[in-house]
Amino acid sequence: MAPRPSEEFKRDAVRIALTSGLTRRQASSDLGVGMSTLCKWIGTYRDADVVSKEDQELANENERLRRENRLLREERELPKKSNNLLCGPKQMRFSFVEKHRNSIPTERLCRIVDVTPRGYRAWRKRPACQRQRGDMVLLAHIREQHRLSLQSYGRPRMVEELKELGLDIGHRRVGRLMRQNGISVVRTRKYKATTDSNHKFNITPNLLNRNFSADRPNQKWVVDISHIWTREGWLYLAVVLDLYSRRVVGWAVSNRMKRDLAIRALNMAITLRRPPKGCIHHSDRGSQYCSQDYQKILRRYGFKVSMSGKGNCYDNAAMETFFKTIKAELIWRHSWQTRRAAEIAIFEYINGFYNPRRRHSALGWKSPLAFEKIAA
Numbered sequence: 001m002a003p004r005p006s007e008e009f010k011r012d013a014v015r016i017a018l019t020s021g022l023t024r025r026q027a028s029s030d031l032g033v034g035m036s037t038l039c040k041w042i043g044t045y046r047d048a049d050v051v052s053k054e055d056q057e058l059a060n061e062n063e064r065l066r067r068e069n070r071l072l073r074e075e076r077e078l079p080k081k082s083n084n085l086l087c088g089p090k091q092m093r094f095s096f097v098e099k100h101r102n103s104i105p106t107e108r109l110c111r112i113v114d115v116t117p118r119g120y121r122a123w124r125k126r127p128a129c130q131r132q133r134g135d136m137v138l139l140a141h142i143r144e145q146h147r148l149s150l151q152s153y154g155r156p157r158m159v160e161e162l163k164e165l166g167l168d169i170g171h172r173r174v175g176r177l178m179r180q181n182g183i184s185v186v187r188t189r190k191y192k193a194t195t196d197s198n199h200k201f202n203i204t205p206n207l208l209n210r211n212f213s214a215d216r217p218n219q220k221w222v223v224d225i226s227h228i229w230t231r232e233g234w235l236y237l238a239v240v241l242d243l244y245s246r247r248v249v250g251w252a253v254s255n256r257m258k259r260d261l262a263i264r265a266l267n268m269a270i271t272l273r274r275p276p277k278g279c280i281h282h283s284d285r286g287s288q289y290c291s292q293d294y295q296k297i298l299r300r301y302g303f304k305v306s307m308s309g310k311g312n313c314y315d316n317a318a319m320e321t322f323f324k325t326i327k328a329e330l331i332w333r334h335s336w337q338t339r340r341a342a343e344i345a346i347f348e349y350i351n352g353f354y355n356p357r358r359r360h361s362a363l364g365w366k367s368p369l370a371f372e373k374i375a376a
Contacts, residue, residue, distance in 0.1 A: 005033075010041045090115060091132075092180060094123040138162075138169065139177050150353060151186045152329040160365040186333060202290065207306035208282040212318045214244040217372060218275040221249070221303075223265070223283045224319040225257060226327075228346075230336040237346065238265035238288075241322055242273070246360050247368035248322075248350050249273050253343050262288040263297065270301060277302025284308045284316055326354070 005013075017027040017038060028038040093113040097120055100109060110117045145161045146153060153161065155175045162169050178184065214220045220243040228235040236257045240250035250269025254261040269275075281303040283289040289307070298305055308315030330349045336342040356369045363371045 013038060014041050090119070091123070094120055098124070135173075135177060138167065138173070139181060141165065141167065142174065142177055142181075142183060146183050149358070150329045150349075151333075152325075152358075154185050156361070157359045157365065160359055186328070202295075203285055204305045204307045206282075206309060206315055207280055207304055208315070210315060210317070212243050214242075217242060217244045218273050218279050219244060220280045220282065221269065221275070222316055222319045223262065223281065223289065224316060224323065225262065225286065225288065226323040227257075228331050228336065228342050230339050230342050232337075232339050235336075235339045235342050236261055238262050239319070239322065240265050240269040241319055242368075243318060245368040245371045246318070246322070246363060247355055247372065251346070251350060253339070253346065255339060257288070259288045259291040259294055263294055266294070266297060270297075275301065275303075278304060280304045280306050282306040282308070282316065285310060325358075326350075 013027075013031050013033065017031075025035055028035045031038065093115050096113055097106060097109045097115065106120065107117050110120055141162060142158060145158060149157070149161070155171055155178060158178065159169060159171050159174050162174065208220065208222070212220075212222075222241050222243060223239065225236055225238045228237060233255060236254050238252050238254075238261045239248055241247070242249050249272055250265045250267070252261055252264035252268065254264075279302075281298055283306075285307050288294065295305070313320055326346070326349060330345060331342075334345070336345075355367070357367050359365045359367055360371075366374065
């Protein structure tokens with residue numbers, strides 16, 4: 001049987017509970033006594049000289065300072081959520097108060113965002129005007145298109161998408177709604193070198209000469225290889241791009257960056273497009289594209305071979321732009337467990353979004369497939 005606590009222990013426990021700033025539950029847990037027992041001791045010894053006047057004043061001051069610190073911390077965190085709220089219109093500030101009123105008292109929120117509680121109450125009772133109702137409908141369309149575009153559309157592409165849906169809307173209004181509601185493009189960046197130019201294969205001149213426009217399909221093709229990190233290791237992606245419509249006409253993936261990867265992507269493009277003789281094939285000086293097997297296929301189908309200058313990524317800028325796009329809109333947003341999962345996602349991105357739906361500024365905000373249909 002445990003010994004009964006002494007009177008001195010009870011007095012010390014009451015002193016700690018009343019002056020430490022802890023809740024009674026926390027104090028009882030730290031002291032190793034029951035909650036009801038501690039409350040009973042406090043009721044017994046509260047009026048005794050357990051806590052001196054100085055200790056009580058110090059405890060009250062500590063409690064006041066803790067309360068002020070909590071309020072200041074909440075007010076400091078609000079600007080991080082407000083997105084330049086004080087510079088916005090009153091309607092925007094009233095909406096902010098409405099959103100956070102369950103976590104922070106309304107009057108404090110009104111004081112922080114510089115509006116009156118009376119004005120806020122009037123705003124809540126006031127019915128939405130036609131402009132506000134239109135903004136709510138438009139915002140629903142913007143959220144849907146933002147989701148369908150894999151969070152990759154900024155204001156210009158979003159405006160074109162909404163116009164195609166039949167909404168006569170301007171850039172400033174779309175930009176305002178996206179900015180006020182935190183709808184933005186997701187970007188990030190990684191790097192790994194994939195070009196091996198230390199070889200003895202023949203090098204050809206740069207016929208493309210950074211002219212990335214084309215008058216017809218299958219006039220200019222650009223190719224390159226990039227990389228994707230997975231939990232199983234690197235996955236390499238080879239792509240063939242038609243510069244006329246920016247359409248991906250061939251692609252392949254592999255766990256090794258060998259010439260058969262580039263050959264499979266090229267064979268897919270040739271089978272799909274049947275290019276005429278004289279089509280310019282532009283690549284970097286990587287060993288995969290300079291190999292005899294790869295060059296043999298190019299000669300068989302009558303390609304004009306073009307290669308970038310040594311170490312000059314700008315000579316193949318259109319291809320670099322595609323890889324930046326697919327990585328920013330797909331690859332960097334996920335942690336890929338297997339190579340197979342990444343391959344399936346790439347297939348869905350190219351055939352379900354990039355070729356048929358994604359808008360390009362170079363194509364007058366048309367998708368690759370839509371641009372080819374118009375030209376046809």
